[in-house]
Amino acid sequence: MDMPSCEFKPEPYEGITFEHAKEVRKTNLNPALFTYYKNPVFITKGHMQWLWDNNDKRYLDLFAGIVTVSVGHCHPHVTNAAKKQMDSLWHTTNIYYHPTVHEYAELLASKLPGNLKVCYFVNSGSEANDMAIMMARAHTGNFDFLSLRNAYHGASPGTLGILAHNTWKLNVPLSFGFFQTMNADVYQGPWGGAKCRDSIAQADRTCDCQCMASKLYVDQLKDVLVHSTSKKVAGFIAEVIQGVGGAVHLPKGFLKGAYELIRERGGVCISDEVQTGFGRLGSHYWGFETQDVVPDIVTMAKGIGNGFPLAAVVTTPEIAQSFAQAVHFNTYGGNPIASAVGKAVLEAIDEDGTQKNSEVVGTYFIEKLLALKSEFPDVVGDVRGKGLMIGVELVTDKESKTPLPPEKFVPIWEDCKDMGVLIGKGGLYGNVLRIKPPMCINKDDVDFGIAVLRTALSRYTQSK
Numbered sequence: 498m499d500m501p502s503c504e505f506k507p508e509p510y511e512g513i514t515f516e517h518a519k520e521v522r523k524t525n526l527n528p529a530l531f532t533y534y535k536n537p538v539f540i541t542k543g544h545m546q547w548l549w550d551n552n553d554k555r556y557l558d559l560f561a562g563i564v565t566v567s568v569g570h571c572h573p574h575v576t577n578a579a580k581k582q583m584d585s586l587w588h589t590t591n592i593y594y595h596p597t598v599h600e601y602a603e604l605l606a607s608k609l610p611g612n613l614k615v616c617y618f619v620n621s622g623s624e625a626n627d628m629a630i631m632m633a634r635a636h637t638g639n640f641d642f643l644s645l646r647n648a649y650h651g652a653s654p655g656t657l658g659i660l661a662h663n664t665w666k667l668n669v670p671l672s673f674g675f676f677q678t679m680n681a682d683v684y685q686g687p688w689g690g691a692k693c694r695d696s697i698a699q700a701d702r703t704c705d706c707q708c709m710a711s712k713l714y715v716d717q718l719k720d721v722l723v724h725s726t727s728k729k730v731a732g733f734i735a736e737v738i739q740g741v742g743g744a745v746h747l748p749k750g751f752l753k754g755a756y757e758l759i760r761e762r763g764g765v766c767i768s769d770e771v772q773t774g775f776g777r778l779g780s781h782y783w784g785f786e787t788q789d790v791v792p793d794i795v796t797m798a799k800g801i802g803n804g805f806p807l808a809a810v811v812t813t814p815e816i817a818q819s820f821a822q823a824v825h826f827n828t829y830g831g832n833p834i835a836s837a838v839g840k841a842v843l844e845a846i847d848e849d850g851t852q853k854n855s856e857v858v859g860t861y862f863i864e865k866l867l868a869l870k871s872e873f874p875d876v877v878g879d880v881r882g883k884g885l886m887i888g889v890e891l892v893t894d895k896e897s898k899t900p901l902p903p904e905k906f907v908p909i910w911e912d913c914k915d916m917g918v919l920i921g922k923g924g925l926y927g928n929v930l931r932i933k934p935p936m937c938i939n940k941d942d943v944d945f946g947i948a949v950l951r952t953a954l955s956r957y958t959q960s961k
Contacts, residue, residue, distance in 0.1 A: 505545075505547070507542040507549050508542075509553070510541040510549075510553070514551075539551045544569075544571055545570055545571075545935060546942060547570070548570065557919065557938075558570070558919050559918060559934040559938075560932075560933060560934065561800075561935045564933040566804050567775055567777070567799075567800030567801075567803050567935065568935065569937040572841075574841050575838055577841075579834055579837060579838050582597060582836075582837035585833075588829075591830070591831055595833050600836070601831075605809065605839065605843065606811065608843065610791055613791070613795060613812065613813060615812050617811075617812075617827075618831035618832075618836070618839075619808045619827055620806045620808060620830065620835075622650070622771040622796065623656050626769065628810050629734065629810050630642060630732070632794060632812065637729070637763050639727075639762075639764065641729070642675050642676070642733070643675075643718070643722075643732070643734075643764075644677055644733070644735065647925060649741035657672075658672045659677075661680075679717040683746075684700045684745075684890065690703060690704020692704060695749050695780075695883065696863070696881065698746075698882060711749060712750075712754065715755055726762075730759060731765070732759065733756070733759040733764060734769055734796075735768070736770075737773050737778075737785060738882060738883065740773075740923070743928075743929030744886065744887060744931060745881070746881045746888075749788070752766075752788040765793035765816065767794040768785040768790075770796065770797045772886065774795075774797050775801065775846060776852025777884055778855065778859075779852060779853070779855040779856025779883060796808070796810050800842070800936075801842065802838050805838040807838060807839050846936075854939075855885045855936050858885065858940060859884035862885070862943045862946075862947075863883075865943060866932075866947070869947065869954065872951070872954075874895050875894055875895055875958070876893075878890045878891065878892035878898050879892075885933060888932070889930040903927060903928075909953045909957050912957075917949065932946075
């Protein structure tokens with residue numbers, strides 16, 4: 498199988514050696530950092546959907562730096578915007594006016610529906626979700642906060658309360674007032690059928706719930722509210738398609754029912770668009786739009802800056818005013834360079850048509866993956882997602898849906914890397930292939946990625 502051609506040719510790498518870098522990582526970097534692959538990839542250059550290592554080997558990037566590179570590695574328009582801003586003004590903070598943050602805030606707010614018009618700029622998704630929690634509590638005067646099991650919204654001290662993966666939790670006291678409800682997973686969960694998802698990728702199970710899966714999962718949320726929280730709550734946060742959780746796609750109608758319950762109890766509803774926003778789902782600019790809801794607060798990061806440290810919270814004027822009860826300040830939030838990058842990303846999304854590309858190429862990708870599922874039914878348990886936010890859950894067998902254990906999953910994943918394709922992994926058991934590439938990939942790239950994955954799956958089934 499031939500890798501698609503690429504006209505871009507990187508300059509020869511002349512930096513620190515890989516061996517030296519490995520020593521520095523052992524000695525001078527956080528030991529909790531984990532590295533993909535037994536033989537890690539030493540990435541030295543990126544261009545659009547492509548990455549190169551120190552030996553000039555090229556890789557198709559189907560994970561986008563953990564769903565972060567939205568419009569392409571080193572996208573020319575975004576790169577030029579950053580360079581231009583660096584030549585004029587690096588930093589002032591928000592104690593002074595500077596042009597770029599105002600231009601950016603106006604453009605970003607124009608992309609959101611309803612009264613979601615007030616922007617707070619921060620530096621990471623964890624920080625954005627931390628702020629959203631505090632904002633919800635300040636506005637409502639309530640304390641209890643809810644999220645879904647299997648959710649990941651950051652690993653800061655504040656967001657650990659809404660995180661529901663024991664993989665990420667230290668054995669330390671956490672803030673109280675956080676509750677999780679059953680995850681609305683129509684593949685591994687108790688309810689769901691062949692028509693639950695807003696996607697061509699549906700769960701391969703008969704629908705025995707008479708299209709009531711969403712209601713039954715909403716009933717579980719109501720049960721938590723009745724038995725575990727006070728009569729009033731501060732808020733609820735969810736992703737439409739869970740990222741770290743393994744691309745679990747919430748069933749149609751779930752958020753509408755959940756939002757109604759939360760608002761009845763005085764709470765606000767938060768949509769985490771850190772991975773699902775900016776057109777990645779193809780049909781809509783924001784993930785929450787696929788569920789026909791409008792949240793009270795939207796958090797965003799990752800693709801917002803195409804890899805630059807940038808994140809945002811966008812909310813209504815009413816909630817923003819409640820948050821103004823005390824002084825709020827962020828030294829780097831709305832930094833001139835970050836604002837220039839964020840604005841350029843929004844422009845590139847429009848100019849390049851990446852949302853439409855996510856819809857067309859993403860649908861094509863899912864169709865090809867569904868064919869692989871039919872070809873390898875005893876290992877590909879579920880294909881799910883929408884646009885270029887895709888998950889492939891690998892299992893030991895079709896009937897039990899037991900997650901494929903690491904000793905069997907990892908060789909498939911490693912094999913893809915060795916053939917030149919970088920794919921993420923996720924889910925509680927680490928058995929989900931996370932396919933979330935830069936939104937500039939094309940059908941030739943998809944064909945290559947599918948050929949590589951087919952080869953890796955064939956080798957696995959032959960070795961069983």
